[in-house]
Amino acid sequence: MMICISLAPRAQSADTSSKVKPDSSQAAAVFAQDSTKAVRVHMYDTVMAQLAKTNRYFNTEGKALQYDINPVRPDPQQDWLVYLVGGVLLLLGIIRTTYLKYFSDLFRAFLNPTLSQRQLKDQLSQSPFPNFLLNAFFVVSLGLYLYLMMYRLNYPTDAIAWMLIPGLMLLVGIIYAVKYIVLRFCGWLFGNEDLIDAYVFILYLINKILGVLLAPFLVILAFCEPQIAVTSLYISVFFIVLLIVYRYVRSYSLVRQYLSFSKLHFFLYLCAFEVVPVLIITKVLLIWLTGNP
Secondary structure, three states: OOOHHHHHHHHHHHHHHHHHHHHHHHHHHHHHHHHHHHHHOOHHHHHHHHHHOOOOOOOOOOOOOOOOOOOOOOOHHHHHHHHHHHHHHHHHHHHHOOOHHHHHHHHHHHHHHHHHHHHHHHHHOOOHHHHHHHHHHHHHHHHHHHHHHHHOOOOOOOOOOOHHHHHHHHHHHHHHHHHHHHHHHHHHHHHHHHHHHHHHHHHHHHHHHHHHHHHHHHHHHHHHHHHHHHHHHHHHHHHHHHHHHHHHHHHHHHHHOOOOHHHHHHHHHHHHHHHHHHHHHHHHHHHHHOOOO
């Protein structure tokens, strides 16, 4: 009886010690792992933390918050517009870098009408390839500008953008190609080829300048906030109207040197061959896009 009593506590204490030992060893192992995890710090984190404290550009302690004025675009489906506008600007940069003298002569002819008629006209006419490239750039730039104008005026253009943008560029190209052919035919028919040649030079000179002028507005209309985009749209329309008025002022002074006519006849010509076709094309596009006559 005494033996049982004496053995029982020993057995119980042995069981207790056997239970405690694994738990204590496991706890020590966990503590050792936690201590190694806490102590182990990568050298990159140490260097970056030190740089953030010492470098004035990274240290933001005590400085006011700066908010991003260019947030991420909410519509990922418009990413193709980045590549399109970037490609247009890249094309302009390549043309200007490759034909720098032609570019400078072009703006000199635009800013100095008297000098352009005497000297620069022949120089620009003797460079057919850059002349063709800038005419093509005008077609691309104006076609994309018309699409962005409709996009900012909330016309339904997203679903048919892949077809509408090339269609607008093709439409602009066809209009000016037909105008060029008609003018050349009229010059041959009425025997005023010199007059038509000078008028065509002024017409396509203004078009090239307009294509270059629209380049920054393409970026603003494509990527800026709606308020800024709409404001720049009105500014661009003002510059387009200003260039058109300047073109007809120069054309009127040129034609007066060859022909005698009244201002009323010149105004009727503008309405019949310039304003009315643009209004008809605009009406057709609006009917096609909205479906409302």
